[in-house]
Amino acid sequence: MEVLKRKNLILVEWIRMDFNQQLYEYIKEVDMYLNEFLPNEQEIPDVIVEAMHYSVSAGGKRLRPILLIEAAKCIGADKNMVLPLASAIEMIHTYSLIHDDLPAMDNDDYRRGKLTNHKVFGEGMAILAGDALLNYSFEIMINNVPKDIDNLRNYVKAIQEIAKAAGIKGMIGGQVKDLECEGKTMDIDTLNYIHTHKTGALIRASLRAGAIAAGATKKELDALTIYGEKLGLAFQIVDDVLDIIGDEKKLGKPVGSDKNNQKITYPAIYGIEKSKEMVDKLLKEALQKIEPFGPKSKFLGELGIFICKRDH
């Protein structure tokens, strides 16, 4: 990885040879949790359960649940307590993709190399599948509150964090602005608003919710928050760069869509090289923030590098 060739001890310390294998197994594990949490009861109309499973199992990288679990681990929490939160945040992410792909929004036919939800189940059912996943994410979170009173209070605060980040002050706010700006010239402030809200808010909330549920101190929470903010922005810039220079097969979607849609992006403003430099800087600053957690944050750091250096 390019970043390792640079004279930067912090980064070198973080990497292990078997990270990719470990991440792959982690993703499989999260897939299993998601599958366990998703409904499959007979009493429910089959098609909606099928539509929900279809998009949730469409092969996401499970970054948000993994970030949430790892943030909780940094604080020393039992992983099992935060699994409902982790599964819920992935379902929220998935519902937002289903609705975002609709003809009335981005009108995308493919996502992660598979037909989008409405192309398979029809528009009406895709709207309901999105609604169902959003509602279900709250069902999961609220149905699995811890019994212990201190844990319960922290857990409720973690749900508050996720709910806010998913709503109009977070993800939906970003989507609204994105929709409003379609086909219009956008300034850098608006671009930043969309990035920090549409993608950034849920990534930031993953780290914060994991930390809050685990009972983090203010200092610990602040460190993980900044890690999440830097990583969220880097994630989006990488996305934009990949839309220009990425491999369609690896990405599972056509490249060049931002240019075709005349979307303003970081590489469009600053160029590809400058954008890559920004990602490296953000990554470095992010990793410094979680260094104090020591070995407990090793996987989180590696994941940060993975996010910034991914080719899909």
Add this chain to the structure above:
Amino acid sequence: MEVLKRKNLILVEWIRMDFNQQLYEYIKEVDMYLNEFLPNEQEIPDVIVEAMHYSVSAGGKRLRPILLIEAAKCIGADKNMVLPLASAIEMIHTYSLIHDDLPAMDNDDYRRGKLTNHKVFGEGMAILAGDALLNYSFEIMINNVPKDIDNLRNYVKAIQEIAKAAGIKGMIGGQVKDLECEGKTMDIDTLNYIHTHKTGALIRASLRAGAIAAGATKKELDALTIYGEKLGLAFQIVDDVLDIIGDEKKLGKPVGSDKNNQKITYPAIYGIEKSKEMVDKLLKEALQKIEPFGPKSKFLGELGIFICKRDH
């Protein structure tokens, strides 16, 4: 009211001359709560806040929040504790109407005499406004949990009740079945499934959530649950009857849409007179259930009569 002319002491006891005035003031009060809970901050893109307000203030009867508050009152709870739950359940109801009216669903241009959300704000924004209201309803509920531990535990159970009723095992399940059956011949079991889920579940949950948050005993909860179930079904039959014999001006929407859409309904199967008799029977059984609460359930009883005897 026709029902009062019948020899039925239980019903006669419930009614007061000033009920309509009192209901009107109650609705205004709930409108005020809703307005207070809805966002209006500067930081949020204006259009989504406007779209949310547009549909929430479109003049609903506020039955669900009033049922929730009144159920809590039957148990003797402080009204203020359940206001977030009451406001949230109306927002959930409103989001479901916005999405239900979309071209990909029922494709309705008017609702309560006003243009539907997507006719004013566009399809994409209407999808987001619905998403925003659903998410916001959970934000309101989870941000206003009581501090006291016993109240907190009951309140969390009340959120569980609402979340389940709004989801695939409740309202969304009913919408899915409704969408699936569009243009198909429906049997009475399917009709019942749609009614008990699409409309019934949230009405039932209004009563249950209010009771649960207030710490109802099993017996109290059972009574209010049955009241909610009977009333929910009666509500839907009245809706179907009004679609045939109602006044378009009072209803704020065209009548005859069920017939035009070849929808199977209670009056279509049993005729109008038999359907009205069913409503009367359901109402009587419902009122008997809440009689043991005495004066505390007076308004709830009157509201039941209002729901069954309304002309809009």
